[in-house]
Amino acid sequence: MISVEEARGRILAGLRPTGAETVALAEGWGRVLAAAVVARLTQPPADVSAMDGYALRSEDAREGGMLRVIGAAPAGHPYQGRIGPGEAIRIFTGGLLPPGADTILLQEDAEVLDGQVRMREAPRKGRWIREAGLDFRTGDVLLTPGRRLSARDIGLAAASNHAWLTVHRAPRIAILATGDEIVLPGEPVPAGGIVSSNAHALAALVRAGGGAPLILPIAGDDREAIGRAAVDAARVCDILVTTGGASVGEHDLIQPALEPHGFRLDFWKIAMRPGKPLIWGHLAGTPLLGLPGNPVSAIVCALLFLWPATMVLSGLPAAAPPFRMAMLADDLPANDRREDYMRADLSRDGEGRLIAQAASRQDSSMLRTLSASGGLLRRPPHTPALQAGAMVEVLVLDEFGI
Amino acid sequence: MISVEEARGRILAGLRPTGAETVALAEGWGRVLAAAVVARLTQPPADVSAMDGYALRSEDAREGGMLRVIGAAPAGHPYQGRIGPGEAIRIFTGGLLPPGADTILLQEDAEVLDGQVRMREAPRKGRWIREAGLDFRTGDVLLTPGRRLSARDIGLAAASNHAWLTVHRAPRIAILATGDEIVLPGEPVPAGGIVSSNAHALAALVRAGGGAPLILPIAGDDREAIGRAAVDAARVCDILVTTGGASVGEHDLIQPALEPHGFRLDFWKIAMRPGKPLIWGHLAGTPLLGLPGNPVSAIVCALLFLWPATMVLSGLPAAAPPFRMAMLADDLPANDRREDYMRADLSRDGEGRLIAQAASRQDSSMLRTLSASGGLLRRPPHTPALQAGAMVEVLVLDEFGI
Numbered sequence: 001m002i003s004v005e006e007a008r009g010r011i012l013a014g015l016r017p018t019g020a021e022t023v024a025l026a027e028g029w030g031r032v033l034a035a036a037v038v039a040r041l042t043q044p045p046a047d048v049s050a051m052d053g054y055a056l057r058s059e060d061a062r063e064g065g066m067l068r069v070i071g072a073a074p075a076g077h078p079y080q081g082r083i084g085p086g087e088a089i090r091i092f093t094g095g096l097l098p099p100g101a102d103t104i105l106l107q108e109d110a111e112v113l114d115g116q117v118r119m120r121e122a123p124r125k126g127r128w129i130r131e132a133g134l135d136f137r138t139g140d141v142l143l144t145p146g147r148r149l150s151a152r153d154i155g156l157a158a159a160s161n162h163a164w165l166t167v168h169r170a171p172r173i174a175i176l177a178t179g180d181e182i183v184l185p186g187e188p189v190p191a192g193g194i195v196s197s198n199a200h201a202l203a204a205l206v207r208a209g210g211g212a213p214l215i216l217p218i219a220g221d222d223r224e225a226i227g228r229a230a231v232d233a234a235r236v237c238d239i240l241v242t243t244g245g246a247s248v249g250e251h252d253l254i255q256p257a258l259e260p261h262g263f264r265l266d267f268w269k270i271a272m273r274p275g276k277p278l279i280w281g282h283l284a285g286t287p288l289l290g291l292p293g294n295p296v297s298a299i300v301c302a303l304l305f306l307w308p309a310t311m312v313l314s315g316l317p318a319a320a321p322p323f324r325m326a327m328l329a330d331d332l333p334a335n336d337r338r339e340d341y342m343r344a345d346l347s348r349d350g351e352g353r354l355i356a357q358a359a360s361r362q363d364s365s366m367l368r369t370l371s372a373s374g375g376l377l378r379r380p381p382h383t384p385a386l387q388a389g390a391m392v393e394v395l396v397l398d399e400f401g402i
Numbered sequence: 403m404i405s406v407e408e409a410r411g412r413i414l415a416g417l418r419p420t421g422a423e424t425v426a427l428a429e430g431w432g433r434v435l436a437a438a439v440v441a442r443l444t445q446p447p448a449d450v451s452a453m454d455g456y457a458l459r460s461e462d463a464r465e466g467g468m469l470r471v472i473g474a475a476p477a478g479h480p481y482q483g484r485i486g487p488g489e490a491i492r493i494f495t496g497g498l499l500p501p502g503a504d505t506i507l508l509q510e511d512a513e514v515l516d517g518q519v520r521m522r523e524a525p526r527k528g529r530w531i532r533e534a535g536l537d538f539r540t541g542d543v544l545l546t547p548g549r550r551l552s553a554r555d556i557g558l559a560a561a562s563n564h565a566w567l568t569v570h571r572a573p574r575i576a577i578l579a580t581g582d583e584i585v586l587p588g589e590p591v592p593a594g595g596i597v598s599s600n601a602h603a604l605a606a607l608v609r610a611g612g613g614a615p616l617i618l619p620i621a622g623d624d625r626e627a628i629g630r631a632a633v634d635a636a637r638v639c640d641i642l643v644t645t646g647g648a649s650v651g652e653h654d655l656i657q658p659a660l661e662p663h664g665f666r667l668d669f670w671k672i673a674m675r676p677g678k679p680l681i682w683g684h685l686a687g688t689p690l691l692g693l694p695g696n697p698v699s700a701i702v703c704a705l706l707f708l709w710p711a712t713m714v715l716s717g718l719p720a721a722a723p724p725f726r727m728a729m730l731a732d733d734l735p736a737n738d739r740r741e742d743y744m745r746a747d748l749s750r751d752g753e754g755r756l757i758a759q760a761a762s763r764q765d766s767s768m769l770r771t772l773s774a775s776g777g778l779l780r781r782p783p784h785t786p787a788l789q790a791g792a793m794v795e796v797l798v799l800d801e802f803g804i
Binding site: 025026028029030041043044045050052074075076077078092093094095096107130134135136142143149150151152153154155156157158159160161162163164179180181182184185186187189190191192193194195196197198200201202203204205207208215221247249250293294295299324325351352363365366367368370371397398399401402 | 427428430431432443445446447452454476477478479480494495496497498509532536537538542544545551552553554555556557558559560561562563564565566581582583584586587588589591592593594595596597598599600602603604605606607609610617623649651652695696697701726727753754765767768769770772773799800801803804
């Protein structure tokens with residue numbers, strides 16, 4: 001058995017980001033940039049007014065002074081001329097300052113009199129002017145590769161004149177659920193059968209992480225069928241995930257099914273709970289993650305291993321999922337040598353601090369408890385007993401959308 | 403001018419969740435449930451083994467005792483018979499306990515001898531058995547309306563035998579950018595022109611919030627064109643958003659363009675920075691939000707007003723976006739009567755606490771600063787000067803994907 005940390009390290013070390021694809025700006029949100037966004041223009045392109053008012057020469061700026069209004073410069077309609085002594089133009093937010101002008105008189109400080117304006121206050125040179133390039137200049141690197149694009153990044157890419165973006169291809173994750181006992185949701189359930197939930201929960205988890213899931217037809221407990229489906233899928237995906245049959249009992253068929261196809265096993269046992277039996281290796285050069293069949297084990301292991309793997313494939317740094325600190329609501333007994341991930345309710349106290357209350361029963365078949373739990377409480381191996389009020393690490397499940 | 407709080411309250415008070423639609427289970431992730439998910443079966447359907455081992459009668463459980471193995475029950479293949487005295491069947495994780503059996507002997511505690519097993523330890527009645535209905539029972543309400551579906555919820559819906567889900571229709575948000583000076587990204591930019599970024603940033607924000615954006619063609623500074631486009635869009639969307647022209651200068655055309663079409667204004671001025679001019683009203687019964695044209699103002703106002711509006715339309719509760727507490731990195735001067743949202747870098751100190759450092763220049767045209775800032779630091783009206791180390795409220799932009 002290896003530790004959770006070592007397992008994650010070995011999984012992530014062998015992964016490389018997917019190649020790039022070109023997407024329309026509108027499709028770029030949430031994708032990871034594969035090529036820098038470099039400004040194609042200078043913004044603003046020249047000095048512009050930050051307010052509605054009048055543009056003038058600073059030499060003419062004095063309280064009580066009069067200016068002749070010789071034209072106007074709304075945004076998008078630059079004034080075609082030069083401001084001379086004693087002259088001003090009407091200007092609006094975003095309007096270009098015409099040559100000669102270096103000062104803005106706010107409209108609330110201007111008294112308009114028959115084609116002229118009187119300055120109620122002396123405007124200050126340069127005030128209310130956005131200088132050329134205030135936001136960015138042609139050639140500036142605005143967004144660097146490896147960044148997950150936010151809505152504001154999409155705005156910045158647009159403003160710098162990009163209609164297309166170069167992003168990493170969404171990692172394609174194939175999911176193969178195995179087992180004679182499982183059937184698709186909504187289909188007739190035979191005696192002793194259960195409805196397949198893992199593939200669907202994992203597909204949603206992959207989507208939440210920005211990947212593209214591919215749900216394969218269920219494979220029964222049949223070595224040849226599992227082997228064939230796995231080899232076919234390995235050709236077209238970035239990671240192949242199996243669920244069920246990950247242990248070495250006589251009905252655990254993943255390893256025996258893959259061996260004839262040249263499967264190279266890296267490890268298959270992790271000192272954790274839930275989810276001890278977990279396979280990692282390569283099938284025809286494609287990474288293969290064999291998750292346990294218990295629904296809670298499958299989802300917890302997917303968050304700990306598949307989520308970070310999806311991040312690396314997407315072009316993001318290799319890292320554990322981010323833990324938060326929370327305060328224990330109840331005492332907890334000492335932990336054994338397996339790292340424990342306990343389902344826990346999360347709440348916040350009056351000061352906004354996270355409080356974690358472990359569910360009273362942690363059986364790994366209890367999916368409903370996982371759905372109702374806001375967090376997973378991490379207990380490292382051999383942790384001593386803890387009293388209520390102690391600080392613990394939690395994964396806040398809603399942060400991941402899983 | 404009204405306060406941010408009052409503005410948000412007036413916006414949200416008039417909104418109702420969208421109607422329901424039926425989506426395939428695989429499309430349910432991230433959607434908001436409109437009808438409860440009720441279990442269609444009991445899980446597990448009968449008592450099942452939680453481990454690989456042997457199923458027997460508790461009456462026969464004693465250290466050193468011998469049992470005759472009369473069959474097997476792998477998951478999905480129930481044993482067709484009854485366990486009698488001195489008998490056991492081989493059982494596997496998830497396998498149904500046959501009638502008569504109430505005790506599991508773990509395989510590591512069993513010595514196999516020619517069709518028989520010897521108990522190395524006396525197994526305990528009921529241990530390693532998952533009782534029928536441990537996870538849920540037919541008719542249990544597993545997921546309630548108004549819940550944004552996580553990956554684990556999708557798993558639970560699948561496990562309880564649902565192939566379809568009833569969710570709120572994604573709110574359709576139409577976005578109309580206005581202004582003679584703006585052009586689409588990638589198209590030729592005339593002198594004095596700027597590239598339209600607001601519509602694209604807002605569309606990404608809408609997607610991040612689970613809505614369906616509709617980017618309308620840009621309308622120039624032409625009352626008739628704006629009015630026509632707005633009336634057309636109002637027919638087919640849940641909220642119509644305009645950007646630019648929200649003030650009352652002579653080139654601010656939104657209100658004059660909408661008035662002939664029966665626009666009912668609620669308010670148009672908020673005591674905040676950036677983003678004072680903001681229109682809220684109804685056009686032909688459709689809510690209309692007029693955002694300012696400055697890119698930073700548009701995005702900040704969208705997070706404060708359009709985001710919560712999208713949540714309410716989606717079927718979620720009316721609420722402000724969630725603020726976090728952060729520690730100030732530098733002193734801040736006192737604030738005036740406008741509520742201030744300052745772009746700020748966010749980092750974490752050694753103890754995991756958020757640290758916020760306000761950007762040195764806060765001009766609302768500086769989109770690059772917004773893209774580079776992890777947070778928005780809220781300064782309520784009339785806040786006194788604060789020293790480094792004081793606690794402030796921040797919106798963590800990455801939490802929203804915006």
